[in-house]
Amino acid sequence: MSKVIMALDQGTTSSRTILFNEAGEILASNSMEFQCQFPQSGWVEQHPEDIWTTQQITMVRALSEAKLTMKDVAGIGITNQRETIVAWNKETGEAIGKAIVWQCRRTTDICENLKKEGFGDVIRQKTGLVIDPYFSGTKMHWILKENEEAKSLARQGKLALGTVDSWLIWKLTGGEAFVTDASNASRTLVYNIFEQTWDQEILAHLDIPSDALPEVKGSSEVVGYTNLRLFDSSVPIAGIAGDQQASLFGQACFEKGMVKNTYGTGCFMLANLGNEGLISSHGLLTTIAWKINNEITYTLEGSIFIAGALIQWLRDGLKLFEHADVTEAMAQSVDDSGGVYIVPAFVGLGAPYWDPYARGTIIGLTRGTTREHIVRAGLEAIAYQAYDIFNCLQKDMGQSLPMLKVDGGATANNFLCQFQADILGVDISRPEILETTAMGAAFLAGLAVGVWPDQNALRTIRKEQRRFSPQLPAEQISVMVQGWEKAVNASKNWAKD
Numbered sequence: 001m002s003k004v005i006m007a008l009d010q011g012t013t014s015s016r017t018i019l020f021n022e023a024g025e026i027l028a029s030n031s032m033e034f035q036c037q038f039p040q041s042g043w044v045e046q047h048p049e050d051i052w053t054t055q056q057i058t059m060v061r062a063l064s065e066a067k068l069t070m071k072d073v074a075g076i077g078i079t080n081q082r083e084t085i086v087a088w089n090k091e092t093g094e095a096i097g098k099a100i101v102w103q104c105r106r107t108t109d110i111c112e113n114l115k116k117e118g119f120g121d122v123i124r125q126k127t128g129l130v131i132d133p134y135f136s137g138t139k140m141h142w143i144l145k146e147n148e149e150a151k152s153l154a155r156q157g158k159l160a161l162g163t164v165d166s167w168l169i170w171k172l173t174g175g176e177a178f179v180t181d182a183s184n185a186s187r188t189l190v191y192n193i194f195e196q197t198w199d200q201e202i203l204a205h206l207d208i209p210s211d212a213l214p215e216v217k218g219s220s221e222v223v224g225y226t227n228l229r230l231f232d233s234s235v236p237i238a239g240i241a242g243d244q245q246a247s248l249f250g251q252a253c254f255e256k257g258m259v260k261n262t263y264g265t266g267c268f269m270l271a272n273l274g275n276e277g278l279i280s281s282h283g284l285l286t287t288i289a290w291k292i293n294n295e296i297t298y299t300l301e302g303s304i305f306i307a308g309a310l311i312q313w314l315r316d317g318l319k320l321f322e323h324a325d326v327t328e329a330m331a332q333s334v335d336d337s338g339g340v341y342i343v344p345a346f347v348g349l350g351a352p353y354w355d356p357y358a359r360g361t362i363i364g365l366t367r368g369t370t371r372e373h374i375v376r377a378g379l380e381a382i383a384y385q386a387y388d389i390f391n392c393l394q395k396d397m398g399q400s401l402p403m404l405k406v407d408g409g410a411t412a413n414n415f416l417c418q419f420q421a422d423i424l425g426v427d428i429s430r431p432e433i434l435e436t437t438a439m440g441a442a443f444l445a446g447l448a449v450g451v452w453p454d455q456n457a458l459r460t461i462r463k464e465q466r467r468f469s470p471q472l473p474a475e476q477i478s479v480m481v482q483g484w485e486k487a488v489n490a491s492k493n494w495a496k497d
């Protein structure tokens with residue numbers, strides 16, 4: 001029997017296909033970028049056909065790179081940009097209008113009205129989310145209000161509204177399967193994560209007909225087969241998860257209290273909550289991590305808006321260096337940040353401060369401040385922000401969290417990983433394969449088709465590349481953290497009249 005698993009990682013800027021073998025090694029990887037459109041200020045769209053075509057091309061290319069065909073693939077796992085919504089005609093399979101991307105702010109007014117109506121509590125208690133244009137619900141409402149074709153199809157029961165996983169599976173199965181998984185459903189704003197149903201009260205409030213929504217499946221089960229008109233073999237589609245949840249799974253964070261943080265443009269920190277969801281007291285989001293064998297695992301999620309983006313700004317805005325990879329040596333060339341703190345509140349501050357009026361601050365400058373101090377303060381700022389979220393998770397969960405697993409582009413930086421371990425006072429574990437998102441999708445699919453017998457088998461497949469242990473004394477950390485808190489206070493409220 002074949003033991004090759006194909007992971008489709010459909011992201012916001014590119015589609016990627018990675019082939020994994022039974023040992024979790026990458027056999028081939030192919031990715032292709034595609035365009036976003038910005039038709040108005042704050043609007044972000046993509047062509048649904050681009051999403052599908054680029055994904056399909058990378059599948060073909062990855063197979064050819066590995067000298068394999070679909071006949072060699074045991075199962076397909078899908079992970080995807082979350083919350084982005086596609087509308088299509090269930091009869092013809094044709095997309096209606098553009099995909100509305102998670103970043104799109106076009107439903108800001110709709111959200112403001114929902115908040116004014118006092119609907120926020122209902123949303124929070126049933127979905128674990130907050131009212132924000134980010135999530136799919138108000139995007140679906142917008143399509144049904146603004147797009148005549150969608151409106152008319154909805155009246156005839158022929159409209160499909162789905163997240164990107166649903167769209168890809170529809171395409172892959174030639175329209176046979178109209179499904180999503182619990183992790184993707186939990187990001188739509190219309191799924192009751194505790195009762196595990198599309199929530200009729202919320203759907204009615206947003207005028208979304210439930211027959212336009214996909215069936216919600218488990219994250220690790222066969223939901224359909226690839227259509228023979230597309231490929232030479234009918235391969236089971238056996239794993240689905242939103243990108244951050246997939247990365248939690250790919251990091252083998254299977255038990256309650258296990259946490260991962262992805263350091264990319266921003267950061268996404270997720271903690272495994274076990275089988276019981278809880279609503280955060282610190283504005284973090286409660287989401288379904290995955291549903292396996294009918295059992296739900298919940299996760300608590302905190303995000304940081306600006307992380308690696310701060311390093312990009314130091315590079316492109318301040319022109320302090322040419323390549324991000326020199327920041328490690330620059331930071332290590334000085335003993336400390338020389339008392340400099342950067343608070344990268346470029347777009348306000350998220351958890352636990354929730355201040356949309358905060359703005360970026362560089363504070364503590366003296367005549368002795370050098371470029372190196374500023375670069376070091378930039379990297380430290382990423383770690384301090386993660387420290388804040390980590391503490392929120394600990395408070396919400398009422399337990400101390402034993403370690404942090406990390407991934408994402410910025411974790412190539414050893415200084416950042418070491419500083420993060422020092423500030424948190426826990427070990428940081430960096431895996432060999434940083435493609436944890438694709439790996440998670442592969443794990444979910446491989447479990448369902450028997451490439452791996454159980455989650456235990458996956459623990460050894462995720463290999464640690466390096467561990468960073470805390471080295472600084474607690475008193476020193478406490479002084480440094482106090483400095484961070486003072487700097488955050490200085491950045492608050494800046495943009496308020």
Ligand code: ADP
Nearest residue numbers: 264265308309311312324325408409410412413
């Ligand atoms: P995304 O998926 O959000 O595009 P990636 O995981 O590819 O992000 O990571 C890219 C981000 O990581 C960029 O913002 C970049 O500035 C940052 N980055 C890359 N290499 C380093 C490094 N060596 N040190 C610090 N930051 C880095």
